Amino acid sequence: MSPPLVEVSAISRSYAMRSGMFGRSTAVHAVDGVSLTIAKGETLGLVGESGSGKSTTGRIVLGLEPPDKGEVRFQGKPMAAAGTAAWRAQRARMQMIFQDPLGALDRRLPVATQIREPLDIHGLGTPAEREDRVRELLRAVELTPAHGARYPGALSGGQRQRIVLARALATKPDFLVCDEPVSALDVSIQAQVVNLLAGLQAQLGLTLLFISHDLRVVRQISNVVAVMYLGRIVEIGSADDLFARPEHPYTQALVSASPAPGRRSAGRIVLSGDPPNPAARPSGCAFHPRCPRAIARCASEVPALAAVGGNRQVACHLVAGAATRDAA
Amino acid sequence: MPQLVSIAGLSVAFSGVPVLRGVDLTLEKGEALGLVGESGSGKSVTWLGALGLLPRHAQVSGSVRLEGREILGASAAELDRVRGGRIAMIFQDPASALNPVLTIRKQLCEALALHRDLQGNAVKAEARRLLDLVGIPDAARRLEAYPHEFSGGQVQRIMIAMALAGNPDLLIADEPTTALDATIQAQILELLSTVRRELGMAMVLISHDLGVVAENCDRVAVMYAGRIVEQAPSNQLFADPVHPYAQGLIGALPPLDGPRRRLVAIPGTVPDPAHMPSGCAFAPRCTLAAEPCGLAAPSLAPIAADRSVACIRAEASRRALLGVAAE
Amino acid sequence: MGRYFAIRIGRAALTIVLVVTFAFVVLRLSGDPALMILGPEAPPEVLAAFRKAWGLDDPIWFQYLDYFGAIAKGELGRSMRDGRPAIELVLERIPATLALTLPAFFFKVALGVPAGIYAALHRGSAIDRAVMMTAVAGFTVPSFVLALLLVLVFAVQLGWLPSGGQDSWRHAILPIATLSLGGAAVLARFTRSAMLEVLGQPYIRTASAKGVPWRRVVTSHALPNAAIPTVTILGFMVGTLIAGAVVVESVFAWPGVGRLLVVAVANRDLAVVQCILLLVAMTMVTSNLIVDFLYGFLDPRLRSKGAHA
Numbered sequence: 001m002s003p004p005l006v007e008v009s010a011i012s013r014s015y016a017m018r019s020g021m022f023g024r025s026t027a028v029h030a031v032d033g034v035s036l037t038i039a040k041g042e043t044l045g046l047v048g049e050s051g052s053g054k055s056t057t058g059r060i061v062l063g064l065e066p067p068d069k070g071e072v073r074f075q076g077k078p079m080a081a082a083g084t085a086a087w088r089a090q091r092a093r094m095q096m097i098f099q100d101p102l103g104a105l106d107r108r109l110p111v112a113t114q115i116r117e118p119l120d121i122h123g124l125g126t127p128a129e130r131e132d133r134v135r136e137l138l139r140a141v142e143l144t145p146a147h148g149a150r151y152p153g154a155l156s157g158g159q160r161q162r163i164v165l166a167r168a169l170a171t172k173p174d175f176l177v178c179d180e181p182v183s184a185l186d187v188s189i190q191a192q193v194v195n196l197l198a199g200l201q202a203q204l205g206l207t208l209l210f211i212s213h214d215l216r217v218v219r220q221i222s223n224v225v226a227v228m229y230l231g232r233i234v235e236i237g238s239a240d241d242l243f244a245r246p247e248h249p250y251t252q253a254l255v256s257a258s259p260a261p262g263r264r265s266a267g268r269i270v271l272s273g274d275p276p277n278p279a280a281r282p283s284g285c286a287f288h289p290r291c292p293r294a295i296a297r298c299a300s301e302v303p304a305l306a307a308v309g310g311n312r313q314v315a316c317h318l319v320a321g322a323a324t325r326d327a328a
Numbered sequence: 329m330p331q332l333v334s335i336a337g338l339s340v341a342f343s344g345v346p347v348l349r350g351v352d353l354t355l356e357k358g359e360a361l362g363l364v365g366e367s368g369s370g371k372s373v374t375w376l377g378a379l380g381l382l383p384r385h386a387q388v389s390g391s392v393r394l395e396g397r398e399i400l401g402a403s404a405a406e407l408d409r410v411r412g413g414r415i416a417m418i419f420q421d422p423a424s425a426l427n428p429v430l431t432i433r434k435q436l437c438e439a440l441a442l443h444r445d446l447q448g449n450a451v452k453a454e455a456r457r458l459l460d461l462v463g464i465p466d467a468a469r470r471l472e473a474y475p476h477e478f479s480g481g482q483v484q485r486i487m488i489a490m491a492l493a494g495n496p497d498l499l500i501a502d503e504p505t506t507a508l509d510a511t512i513q514a515q516i517l518e519l520l521s522t523v524r525r526e527l528g529m530a531m532v533l534i535s536h537d538l539g540v541v542a543e544n545c546d547r548v549a550v551m552y553a554g555r556i557v558e559q560a561p562s563n564q565l566f567a568d569p570v571h572p573y574a575q576g577l578i579g580a581l582p583p584l585d586g587p588r589r590r591l592v593a594i595p596g597t598v599p600d601p602a603h604m605p606s607g608c609a610f611a612p613r614c615t616l617a618a619e620p621c622g623l624a625a626p627s628l629a630p631i632a633a634d635r636s637v638a639c640i641r642a643e644a645s646r647r648a649l650l651g652v653a654a655e
Numbered sequence: 656m657g658r659y660f661a662i663r664i665g666r667a668a669l670t671i672v673l674v675v676t677f678a679f680v681v682l683r684l685s686g687d688p689a690l691m692i693l694g695p696e697a698p699p700e701v702l703a704a705f706r707k708a709w710g711l712d713d714p715i716w717f718q719y720l721d722y723f724g725a726i727a728k729g730e731l732g733r734s735m736r737d738g739r740p741a742i743e744l745v746l747e748r749i750p751a752t753l754a755l756t757l758p759a760f761f762f763k764v765a766l767g768v769p770a771g772i773y774a775a776l777h778r779g780s781a782i783d784r785a786v787m788m789t790a791v792a793g794f795t796v797p798s799f800v801l802a803l804l805l806v807l808v809f810a811v812q813l814g815w816l817p818s819g820g821q822d823s824w825r826h827a828i829l830p831i832a833t834l835s836l837g838g839a840a841v842l843a844r845f846t847r848s849a850m851l852e853v854l855g856q857p858y859i860r861t862a863s864a865k866g867v868p869w870r871r872v873v874t875s876h877a878l879p880n881a882a883i884p885t886v887t888i889l890g891f892m893v894g895t896l897i898a899g900a901v902v903v904e905s906v907f908a909w910p911g912v913g914r915l916l917v918v919a920v921a922n923r924d925l926a927v928v929q930c931i932l933l934l935v936a937m938t939m940v941t942s943n944l945i946v947d948f949l950y951g952f953l954d955p956r957l958r959s960k961g962a963h964a
Contacts, residue, residue, distance in 0.1 A: 049509035156597045186366035186536065191580035191593035198590070213510060220582035220591065244585055257514035258584055259539030270518045271511045274479045290511075381863055385779075404869065412866030419857055419864075427858040428956060429879045438875075439865045474955040490865060 003076075004037040005175060005207045011035075011060050011070030013053075017279055028278045030056040032231035033070070035305075038224075040174075043201065043208040045222030045239060047215060047254070051278050053231040054211045058177045061209055062096050063087065074175070092122050095168035099180035101160035105152040111163045112138070112148030118170040137166040141196060158189035162196065169200070177209045182217055194220055215258045219243050224311075227251045230276050230286040233305055237312035247314045249291050285317065293318055330395070332357045332497055332530055333378075333415075338390035338400075340370070340377040340554075345602045348373050349554040350390070352628060355530055357497065362541030362562065363534045364577070365551035368598055371534045374551075375500045379415060380407050413443040416491035420503035422483035426475035432459075433471035436490055443494030458489040462519060481512035485519065492523060498530040505540065517544055538581055542566050547634075550574045553599055553609035556628055560635040570637045572614045572645050608639070616641045616648060659958055663947040667940050674936040678929055679722050731933070732926030734919075741926040745912060745934060749897065752904070752911030754827060756896045759834035763892060767839035768885070771846025775854065776873065786843055793840020802833045802906040819908035830907045834900060838892060845888045849881040856880070883953050890946030894939040898931065 013031040031053040038044045048054045059065045061072055063079045072079045074094065080086035098104050105114055112134050119130045138148050141162035152160055161181060168176060178197070182190040198221055201208060212218050218225055219239050226236040227250065235248040246252045256269040273290040276282070282289050288298035297317050305315040333355040340348035348370040355361055363371040376382050378392040378400065392400040399410055411417075419425045427435060436455045440446055446454055452471070459467035462485040475483055484504060491499055501520060505513035521544060524531050535541050541548055542562050549559045550571065558571040569575045579592030596613040599605055605612050607622040614621065620640055628638040639645060690702065697705075706712045710721055725731070731741045774786040796804075809829060810818035817826050853859065854877055862876045863869070892899075901913035908914070912931060919927035951958050 049511065158597065186598070187538070187577055188366060188580045188594035189597065191582075191591035192595075194582065195591050195593055215510075216582040216584050219584060220588060240588070253514075254510055255584070257510045259517075259537065259543045260584060268514060268518070270514045272515075274481055275509045275512060376860075379864065381860055408866045408868050410866070411864055417864040419861065421857055424857040425861050427862065427876050427880070429883075429954060430876070438862075438867060442866050476956045487861070490861075494866065 003040065005040040005075060006036070006038040006061060006209070007073040007076075008034060008036040008057075008061055009071050009073075011057070011067035011072065013056055013060055013065065013068050026279055029231050029281060030278060031060065031067070034228075034231070034233055035070075036061075036226060036233070036236075038175075038207055038209060040207055041201075041205045042223040043210050043221050045218035045225040046209065046211045046228060047213065047218050047225060048228035049213060049275050051230065051275060052228040053278070054228050055179055056231075057228070058096070058179050058209055058211050062094055062177045063091065064096070088122075092118070092171040093173050094175040094177070095171070095173045096177045096179065097161070097164050097168055097181045099183050101157065101164045101184075102152060104164050105160060107152050110149050110151055111155065111160075112145070115148065115163065115167045115170055118167060122171055124171065133170065134166075137169055140169065140200065141166045156189070157185050158192055161185065161193055165193075165197070165200075169204070172204075173206070175207045175209070177211070179211045180213070181210075183212065183214065190217065197221065215243060215254060227254065230278060230281055232286065232315065233313075234287065234315045235313065236305070237310065241310065241312065247308060247312065247319050248316050249293050249318070250287050253292075285315075330357060331355070331393075332359075332395060334391075334393045335374070335378060336391045336393075338374060338377060338392060339388070340373050340382065341387045343385055344387075346604075347554055347601050348377060349604075349625075351551075351554075351556055353549060353556065355498065355532065358528050358530050359547065360524065360531045360533065360545040362545030362548040363532060363551060364536065364538055364541050364548060366536060366577075366598060368553075368601070369551040370554040371551050372502050373554075375417065375502065375532065375534070379411055379417065379500075381411075381417075408442075412439055412491075412496065413494040414496055415498045415500065416494060416496040417500040417502065418484070418487045418491050418504050420506050422480045422487065422507060423475075425487055426483060428475055431472055431474055432478075432486055436471070436486070436493060439490050439493035454493075455489075458492055459486070461492070461523070462486070462489040463515075464489070479512075480508055481515060484508065484516050488516075488519060488523065492527070495527075496529065498532065499524070500532045500534070502534045503536070504533075506536070513540075520544070538566070538577060550577065553604065554601070555609065555625070555638065557610065557639065558635075558637045559628065560637075564635065568646075570631065570635075570642050570646050571610075571639050572616050572641070573610045575645065576613075614641075616644050659951050660948065663944060663951075667944045670940050670943075671937065674933065674940075675723060675726055676719075678933060679719055726933070731930040734924055734927050736922055736924055741924075741930040744927055745915065745930050748910065748912045748915045751821065751909065752897060752900055752913060755830050755834060755900050755903065755909060755911065758827070759831050759838065759900075760892060760896065762831065762835035763838035763842050764889070766835065767842025768846050770839070771843040771885075772850055772873075772878075772881075774843065774847045775850035778851065783847075786847070790840040790844040790847075793837050794844075796837075797902075798833055798837050799902050799906055801836060802829070802903055805829050805833055806906070819906075821909055826907070826909075830900070830903045830909055833903050833906075842885075842888060842892075846881065846885050849884040850877060852884075853877045853880040879953065883950065886946055886949045886953065890942045890949070893945065894942035897938045898935040 010033050011031060012029065012033055014027045014029045017026055017028045034057055036044060046054045046057060056065070060067050063072065063082060066082070074090060080090055105111065115134050115137055116130050119125060119133060124130070125133060134148060135145055138145060143159065143162055147155065147159060152163070155163065181197070182193050185193060194217060200206065208221070210218060210221050222239045224236065225239045225242050226233045227248065228234065229250050235242065235246065235251045242251065243255055246255045253269045253271045269292065271290045276286060284299045284301050285291070285303050288294040291298065295317065301317065303315045303317045305313045308314050308319055331354050335351055335353040338348060338351040339346060351370070351374050353374070363374070365371045373382070377386065377388045382388065388400065390400065391398060394410060394414060399407065433452070433455060436458065437451050440451050440454055444454070455471060456467045459470060464470055464482060464485055478486065504520070505516050508516060517540065520531065523529070533541055533545055545562050547559065548562050548565045549556045550565070550573065551557065552573050558565065558569065558574045565574065566578060569578055573594070576592065576594035580594060582591060594613050599609055599612070605622070607624055608614070608626055611617040611621040618641060626638045626640045628636045630636045631642060710718060713721070729742055733739065734741050734744055770786045774783040777783050806818045806829060809816045816828050820826050859872060859876055862872045867876070897912055898916070900911055901916060903909070904911045904913035905917055915927065916931045919931070
């Protein structure tokens with residue numbers, strides 16, 4: 001494996017949430033001790049439900065928010081402090097794409113202008129070279145210069161997401177964080193964008209952090225997948241293997257909950273209870289109140305992420321290997 | 329089996345722009361029908377139009393019969409008896425589907441008072457029973473709560489309880505789990521299939537998610553640009569889709585197991601209802617389109633006892649799927 | 656829920672403190688009261704004696720507290736014109752003003768709210784367009800123009816009603832009509848848009864889908880929700896009960912608080928002006944408080960969230 005481009009070590013982030021103007025503030029642990037490495041040219045998929053901390057993790061990795069604890073290293077170097085020149089230089093190497101392309105674009109500007117904007121900001125090339133680069137980027141996302149002259153309102157959802165992608169690629173970044181980039185799109189358009197992203201990744205050697213609640217899309221694009229629950233990684237492993245043989249009870253429930261054509265719902269694991277509230281985190285393993293297999297120990301002791309063979313790591317007292325290692 | 333609902337030639341236009349262009353659909357008692365399609369395909373509009381729930385500027389035409397009785401254009405009083413009493417409906421966005429200023433008890437008891445012959449304490453007892461049935465714990469106390477005090481999944485359970493209040497013969501579930509997390513989606517789908525089984529109720533499940541529809545329905549109708557393009561039993565549709573659009577939808581879905589392949593994306597985008605292509609609406613995006621496709625819109629024609637498809641290239645499409653060289 | 660109200664009351668009290676502080680600062684900024692009252696020719700020893708008598712040479716924060724104490728006791732100074740306490744002058748004008756503004760408030764609500772609801776329910780109809788046109792005319796035409804127009808038609812041309820004064824109930828008709836029409840127009844437009852917003856909400860469709868007759872959907876599902884924004888504008892109207900008739904009282908020579916204010920300003924009668932302004936601030940704050948209470952009553956989301964707003 002090539003050396004990691006991005007190394008995330010034990011990052012945590014909590015927010016103070018107040019229950020009113022004079023209410024006591026409670027700490028909400030959005031991200032709690034997350035470690036990840038992403039090898040150059042590979043894709044790490046981050047899955048989880050709302051409140052799992054996957055988006056916060058993405059923002060920290062990109063330096064949009066500082067972690068309370070832990071560290072993010074990019075190309076072996078720690079992230080520069082936000083706002084400094086070093087940070088800006090680093091930021092040009094990494095970009096982000098969000099779920100809502102319309103919100104990410106300015107409705108009052110032609111989209112080509114918006115693709116050129118990062119080039120202007122970072123002062124890359126002469127004006128003529130920038131124009132060439134915009135045309136090249138439009139071609140790369142399979143659009144024409146005619147599309148570039150339009151305003152965001154005159155494009156479809158899929159086309160807008162292509163524009164956002166083109167803009168993100170303008171500075172030739174090495175690393176792209178994609179937060180639910182295709183979730184708002186219809187299936188047929190989603191497939192277009194996923195194919196495009198996969199193609200560009202192969203062509204440009206991009207490294208991706210791909211955040212999504214959609215297991216199918218994540219599997220399609222990722223080499224390694226990490227499953228998050230209430231701010232922690234509960235399982236991580238290679239994409240094909242993880243979805244074929246999930247070990248953590250939560251991953252098993254997620255995989256089983258993903259509907260598949262040609263399969264009836266018999267034998268599905270249906271978890272009881274509501275999605276967890278980060279402000280009221282259960283003791284021990286955060287998943288234990290909903291876990292069909294929970295034992296007494298799960299309520300008192302937080303399971304650590306431990307290797308169970310291959311490149312799989314699981315944080316569960318009940319998974320052989322993890323349990324023994326944890327006890328040791 | 330007798331037909332519960334039969335829809336014929338249902339069309340809807342908003343300010344002269346057609347969004348539903350002649351839908352024919354029948355539903356048997358106790359049957360679960362899935363309606364899939366992308367946004368703007370008309371799957372929700374079909375049922376909102378059939379039940380008179382569209383805004384006044386919508387022009388609705390065609391026929392909707394409930395056990396043989398025409399309900400399209402029926403009197404307001406008759407429609408009010410049908411809605412909630414015979415055909416109930418639940419919607420996508422649980423957060424805004426319940427009235428924020430009324431307690432759950434008010435909203436649930438309102439439905440009971442309208443459609444059931446219950447008085448006084450019996451109404452409240454029945455409301456409690458319904459909440460129990462849909463899995464809301466501590467029903468007696470929770471009845472006095474307001475919608476914002478529940479999570480999205482719980483609100484959808486309450487919506488289901490409200491829909492069941494009138495003992496309907498048919499439940500229309502319009503994207504009931506789209507706004508919910510995966511594990512909560514699984515809970516709601518399980519609840520729907522349990523109550524359906526226990527009450528012998530028919531269901532129409534409207535979804536953009538092929539997987540959700542495939543797993544929960546006996547029969548599936550695929551909609552595109554305001555028309556049904558293919559209708560088939562679920563297992564057959566997913567194993568052997570005939571319409572190129574149905575094939576495209578299934579090919580575009582990333583697999584969860586087995587080898588990874590490049591997704592088969594459908595090129596282009598859904599046509600603008602105000603500028604529909606002539607002939608088959610899918611032709612401009614269809615890899616199998618031939619010259620006649622642009623001439624007239626194909627009608628839904630049977631290709632087997634329980635299957636029909638609206639495509640003049642159905643044979644070619646089928647051969648393409650089976651890997652036989654077309655023509 | 657208790658906390659929601661406690662916070663609102665605290666906030667209202669804070670606003671009043673700020674208003675009083677503002678009045679104090681403005682009064683001190685407007686110059687040395689001793690010089691202003693005694694005139695620049697007054698001998699220095701007289702000025703010094705005056706300052707000592709009124710506590711003007713005390714430290715500023717001491718004067719500030721003193722000022723507060725006086726206001727709390729209702730001592731707002733004396734009118735420079737006839738030497739009577741300013742508060743008395745103002746209080747005796749209030750009934751006359753309320754005789755106009757209370758009936759006008761009633762008519763605004765009675766006309767504006769139903770017209771707005773009707774227009775929303777029959778959006779795009781001839782009646783909706785008529786209501787909207789009247790409403791636009793109603794709040795683009797300034798009240799003095801409307802007042803003069805009414806006088807021209809009903810007093811001068813037709814001779815049916817008196818054009819000014821306060822001798823009988825007939826004298827009140829034109830001023831009340833002037834006040835009502837403008838307010839009703841504002842209220843109609845506001846109610847209409849609140850109602851349209853609510854009618855487009857998914858829960859209205861839910862109610863229809865469960866078989867609730869349309870009339871009941873409107874009365875028990877739409878109206879309680881549309882009431883929430885409408886209450887804001889009603890609260891504002893309550894706030895103008897005391898001082899909302901300045902122009903109309905002047906046009907119709909009606910001896911209310913508004914007219915007193917105009918006269919006091921013209922005569923530089925500072926104590927009276929200050930007294931009226933404080934009174935107006937108090938009514939505004941009180942009406943805001945009432946609106947907040949009504950919000951809490953109408954919207955359960957605010958009650959449980961308490962202080963989030």
